Amino acid sequence: MAKTGTDTPRERYRAQLREEVKRHARDQIATAGASALSLNAIAKQMGLSGPALYRYFAGRDELITELVRDAYRSLADTLGTAAADGAGLAGLARTLRGWALADPQRYFLLYGTPVPGYHAPQDTTAISDAIMRTLLDACTAATPGAPEAPEVPEVPETAGTVLAAHLAAHRDWVCDHPAPTGAIHRFLAFWTRLHGVLSLELAGHFGGMGFDPDLLFEAELEGLLAPRF
């Protein structure tokens, strides 16, 4: 509590009410989607009259942005404590899935359909980076230290080799954390593939066909864990 935590009674009340607004907003989003979120309806649910909430949020967009921020924080925290508790790549994957299944619309708030105009404020992208770093660290731990020039030199140029070169050029990614390119490669596969199965499951696309999302996820995860993924 650096600057905001000037624990005056008004500040406390303010924070409390903001939190209650966000609670209602989360419920509303979970049941009807983010586009159906209505500041007015929330006010009525709380026994307040329309414009009252504008004392607490600049507008609908700021409320949503705040929810996005919270969602990023929640995911970063969930994944972070799992990693701190010694979870490996598989554990992190299942933790991610659990987090997403607990509230699909919250997942889509972060990784779903983007709004063309919208640009996330810088602090939320910072939290997003923290999430990525947690994943990348787990990948680094799970990937045997590559000799950095591992394969036959005279091999024909495959998409894999050119990607490796590209990755090598982008080692220093978020500044401080240079990772071996093998770890980066695994991280990217991890992220994109799990997002693939997970988002299709959450959107209910496996429901029509009779497939079990649990099995699909586990199988994809197993492939990701293999030495040559």
Next chain:
Amino acid sequence: MAKTGTDTPRERYRAQLREEVKRHARDQIATAGASALSLNAIAKQMGLSGPALYRYFAGRDELITELVRDAYRSLADTLGTAAADGAGLAGLARTLRGWALADPQRYFLLYGTPVPGYHAPQDTTAISDAIMRTLLDACTAATPGAPEAPEVPEVPETAGTVLAAHLAAHRDWVCDHPAPTGAIHRFLAFWTRLHGVLSLELAGHFGGMGFDPDLLFEAELEGLLAPRF
């Protein structure tokens, strides 16, 4: 043109105007997202006054449903002609990506954040099935006919083997088209992985980090094409 194509001049005008409405709607969605689509604004753009469009669409939802239908049709057609022109799995993958990049919001209309209440009408899911079948056929062609009991019998139960059993139980999927379980497996990997990279690219999540989506897609595709994917 069975029933609707009763080529009376009124029918023609009607179809023409509906098409123009949809054109404007597509533009609006492409630039501001589906949630920003306004029937009223479209009417004004066309020089009509508000409620006029309700003669042509029952409401906003029907217009969006129609756009979803068109998008499914467009994708099914694009993929179908590519396959008919002899495109293999790689060709279909690149065709899919091209289609998605041409209008990202249209892709998200089909595979993006779902609206909790919404259930797609049956005919749209039928077109979706046609798309899946095109992909599955390509997978069947690309997958060597598995002896149906390929691996060591006494192997420990991995996620892969239990998924294979699950898949074997669901061979008859969309009724008519029983495919070898190896092809189904490849198809699912194809779909989920490509959706993973593609949707993250379209949502701009690779923009922040410096990665080249082209390379990521190609690398993922190469992995998918390998005999053991």
Next chain:
DNA sequence: AGCTTTCGTGATAACCTCTAACGAAAGCGT
């Protein structure tokens, strides 16, 4: 106790979806 800041309100403007009623235009049958 008094001053000041904040809160919640009602009024208002500008959007939106969608229904209803009416006049005008166009097609269709004779």
Next chain:
DNA sequence: ACGCTTTCGTTAGAGGTTATCACGAAAGCT
């Protein structure tokens, strides 16, 4: 070619939303 019928586009209106403004009341601070 004329009249009937159907369809079209309009305005009016109910009910919803976001968001701003000005005012009175409540609460905190000194």
